[in-house]
Amino acid sequence: MEGSIKEGRVSTILLAERAKCNFDMDEMKMFFWRFKSNIDELDEMEKHMNMAPDVLPNHHKFLEMTPEEQRTDLWKRMNKLNEIDRAQYFTEFDPTKGPSFNWWVEVFQGLMPGLGLHISMFSLSVHYLSNAEQKARWMPMCKNLNIIGCYAQTELGHGSNVAMLETTATFDANTDQFVINSPTITSTKYWPGDLGRFCSHAVVMARLIVGKRDYGTQAFMV
């Protein structure tokens, strides 16, 4: 029998090969995922996935969808996870915990475009670069998905050379605000994944200018 991804059928040859497996699967799992707690977390996600087999499991169709269809699919999946276990997937996630990010990528493929960068680059930046007051304000919003963010560091003319970024954040004492400006083509923000598709906010790396003084590259919430 031929295998088919579309029809969810495993070929006879592959099944026969798998039956010949001569190593301990649990041992291999442990080698691959490193800690028992990771395996437990993954098993839990699989259990949740099986609770909504029409929505959550990854499917090749996702790769054939238009961006608009992918967005709709993403929100459907997010709502479902929210219903199943709001705490685990939203309010309680820990952006500093590496494996969690991998789970999102590997287990819920469709959630990667909208949430992968939000959880990793954006929430991690908020977590590590904020003071206590800022963290208390922004982190609950990150976790509750009241905001979805991206990370805007790279510019058309500046990648690894962060010290030379050209975008400025000039303090305006009259309005008590920062004015963010990318004045040249080379200062155009480039590669801020998901910015135009899903995000309401961005951590923008820009040169802090107060008066005539340049304080170098700093992070700003926009």
Ligand SMILES: Cc1cc2nc3c(=O)[nH]c(=O)nc-3n(C[C@H](O)[C@H](O)[C@H](O)COP(=O)(O)OP(=O)(O)OC[C@H]3O[C@@H](n4cnc5c(N)ncnc54)[C@H](O)[C@@H]3O)c2cc1C
């Ligand atoms: C898939 C993807 C997603 C991305 N997502 C984001 C995002 O969300 N937000 C964002 O801001 N950016 C994002 N980026 C941009 C990424 O961070 C930049 O590509 C990175 O900073 C490198 O910059 P660059 O491509 O301009 O390379 P360059 O900085 O021009 O570097 C080119 C090469 O020169 C080498 N090099 C550079 N400087 C030196 C040096 N001083 N000494 C020796 N070697 C050097 C580098 O190692 C590299 O091999 C993304 C990039 C990719 C590929």
